[in-house]
Amino acid sequence: MLLKLPYLAQFTILKHLELHDHFFLGLCSKRARNLIKCFSRNKNDSSVINLYSFSIQLQKTGFLGKDVVMWASCYYRPENETLYRSNTNWNRSIIFWYKDKKIKCKISFHSTKGIPILWCKDKYKRMLPMAIYHSICEIFSISPIIQIKFDMSRLSEFPDTNEIDNVITGCRDKDQIEEFLKNVIIRNATQLWLGSCQLSVDSVILSLEHALFWSPK
Numbered sequence: 001m002l003l004k005l006p007y008l009a010q011f012t013i014l015k016h017l018e019l020h021d022h023f024f025l026g027l028c029s030k031r032a033r034n035l036i037k038c039f040s041r042n043k044n045d046s047s048v049i050n051l052y053s054f055s056i057q058l059q060k061t062g063f064l065g066k067d068v069v070m071w072a073s074c075y076y077r078p079e080n081e082t083l084y085r086s087n088t089n090w091n092r093s094i095i096f097w098y099k100d101k102k103i104k105c106k107i108s109f110h111s112t113k114g115i116p117i118l119w120c121k122d123k124y125k126r127m128l129p130m131a132i133y134h135s136i137c138e139i140f141s142i143s144p145i146i147q148i149k150f151d152m153s154r155l156s157e158f159p160d161t162n163e164i165d166n167v168i169t170g171c172r173d174k175d176q177i178e179e180f181l182k183n184v185i186i187r188n189a190t191q192l193w194l195g196s197c198q199l200s201v202d203s204v205i206l207s208l209e210h211a212l213f214w215s216p217k
Contacts, residue, residue: 003031014039019058019068020116026139027094037141047142049129049159051150055115056132058140067115068136071105071129073157075122084119086111094118098131098160126160133159145188152176163187170194178204 002010002025014022014036026036044058048065054072057065072080087108096103105118105128120128137144146164152171163185170193171177177192181204189210199205205213 003029003035010035011039018114019066023068023136023139024094024116027135033139036139040140044140044142046145046147047133047136047140049133049146049148049150051148051154051157051159054129056129056136058136058142067113069115069132070110070113070117071125071132072117072119073122073125074106074119075125083108083110083117096128096131096135098127098134101127103128103131125157129159130161152180155180165189167191174199174203174205181205181208 002013005013017025022036022040026033044060044066046059046061048057048059050057050065050067053067053070055067055070057067059065072083090106090108092107094105094107096105101124103120103124105120108117108119109115110117118128118132133146134144136142145166146161147166148159148164149168150158152169152173155176162183165186165188167186167189168191169177169180174194177194186208189212190208191212192205192208194205194213205211
């Protein structure tokens with residue numbers, strides 16, 4: 001129905017919708033995706049995979065990111081129990097594709113944030129954020145620069161990619177950080193919280209370019 005309306009009416013309606021509404025609408029068809037691209041032009045300039053909140057965010061330089069959608073694994077985690085139990089309608093679903101894998105997700109909504117949570121099987125928990133991320137970049141016409149915020153304690157849930165552009169992370173174990181850096185290529189900038197780690201002069205951490213380190217005094 002929306003796509004049959006005049007452009008002025010379409011844009012007026014879109015102004016009153018949330019980012020996740022734009023996202024779902026953009027998934028419906030090429031025509032809908034082009035409408036969202038036109039409406040969203042210059043509103044955001046990057047997207048971030050945030051493993052602290054398990055959300056994909058849109059942001060504009062100089063401003064905090066805005067959550068678009070969250071993801072979660074159906075595998076039991078204490079922090080997911082409330083989110084899982086608060087949902088009363090599991091009839092909503094959506095399908096994503098990543099690396100030729102079909103990822104079927106159930107949809108619920110966060111009780112306070114009001115944004116959708118996409119639930120997948122545990123074996124897809126690292127693929128799903130990448131699938132969502134690429135879809136968001138395409139729908140909102142954002143350069144697919146891969147930016148990730150995470151903590152090394154969540155390394156088992158790190159998205160399924162071995163190349164990223166920008167990363168913000170922290171860890172108290174320098175060996176864990178060094179092992180991560182041997183397996184993942186960082187193409188641009190790194191912000192790294194080192195805790196009280198003592199680095200040797202030949203540490204791979206010190207070979208990072210465009211890196212910002214911080215630690216407690």
